[in-house]
Amino acid sequence: MSTRTPVATVGPERRRQGSLGGLVPSSAVARDGDTLVVALCVELHAEGAVLPLLVLSDAPGLLGWDPVTGLRVRDDGGREYEVANLAQQAGLGALQTAVWIAPSPPPEARRLVLEVSGLVRTAVSRGGGVERPLAGATWSLEIDLVPPRTAAPLPEEPAGGAPAPRPARVPARRFAGFRGLLPIGQARVARNATVCLWALERYDDRAVLSVGTLADEPLRVAPLTPGAGEVEVWDDRGTRYEVTPIHGAARPGWSETSLEVTPGVAPDAAVLGVRLRDLPGQGPDDAAGGLAGPFEFGVAGPAAR
Structure with missing residues (x-):
């Protein structure tokens, strides 16, 4: 897996002011070992939704992740969602990713369940960068779609x-x-x-x-x-x-x-x-x-x- 920023795959017509259906506040945090994953909110659109996700880690090196292969999203009704990458900013100990999921969660959905895997860090050495998986196999988050x-x-x-x-x-x-x-x-x-x-x-x-x-x-x-x-x-x-x-x-x-x-x-x-x-x-x-x-x-x- 590469730590390079994946190319955005979602057309601009899907995420814009005219398609916005509202925001859902989130307080979802998953912590395992020296790494945590945070869901900042859910941005609802006509054809899908945006999940801004933040990864923080004490592990040394540049963080990397491909959400297309490393994120599974489903709701409490058992519906599975397709995942695409919108943008990603990686740094030492922190990585922020905007993920597109489709379709948009239906009104009857009350909860999104996210399973994050495949997080890596690149340790810099004299011979170049060496990717290593972060400790912790999967980070699981639950987002309440009807929050206070x-x-x-x-x-x-x-x-x-x-x-x-x-x-x-x-x-x-x-x-x-x-x-x-x-x-x-x-x-x-x-x-x-x-x-x-x-x-x-x-x-x-x-x-x-x-x-x-x-x-x-x-x-x-x-x-x-x-x-x-x-x-x-x-x-x-x-x-x-x-x-x-x-x-x-x-x-x-x-x-x-x-x-x-x-x-x-x-x-x-x-x-x-x-x-x-x-x-x-x-x-x-x-x-x-x-x-x-x-x-x-x-x-x-x-x-x-």
Whole structure:
């Protein structure tokens, strides 16, 4: 198995704003040995669904995985789903993959069961890279397709402006520091784009917020980068957080961004506020204007779960 990024096999017409059927929050985490797999949400579309998955490991080396051969998806009714790869970002100790499954889960489905296998790491040696399987044969996750609501009233903003972002720490995601997943699964729809908050990964001294943006032609969206797009995060305790993009991916019709949020979200925070505006996009002036925002989210925090 190769650790190279597989070529996307799903056409852009299947994942776009016009096909979006909603988001399902997820808190599914599977841990075995020195590796864990996290399902960040389920993004429902007319012809299928997107599963953003995150792998974290303490094993040394570059992580790799081919979901086409290493992921089995079924629901509680026994239905099996086809799997295709959309995008993948691999690094030392962390790998994020967007997987397409088809068909879209039917309304009567209450649970998705994921079985992940074939995870590998590439150990660098003088003779080149050597692939080795990660300890643990299979990681099993169950995603509740009818979860509790995560929305909450937007909390009052603290006085003062948002702190200026600093360079992200390297690595931003670490297996040893992972403390849990705060499900979000919320979307805000504008005329030419939909902004989706997937989930907030909680670590010892920081968090990572995952954001997706969907659009229709002729507008094309891009990941947030320092200086392109603005994101503010605060909580009901009066804390404003620094927010820094750490990586992203894009194809026609969609983009994904991971953002480092510091400091770590306090356990007694009951509500988080998130605001996004001036998101990057390319298209006619009237189309690109749909990304100006603001897109505001109130999220039930750790103390409300």
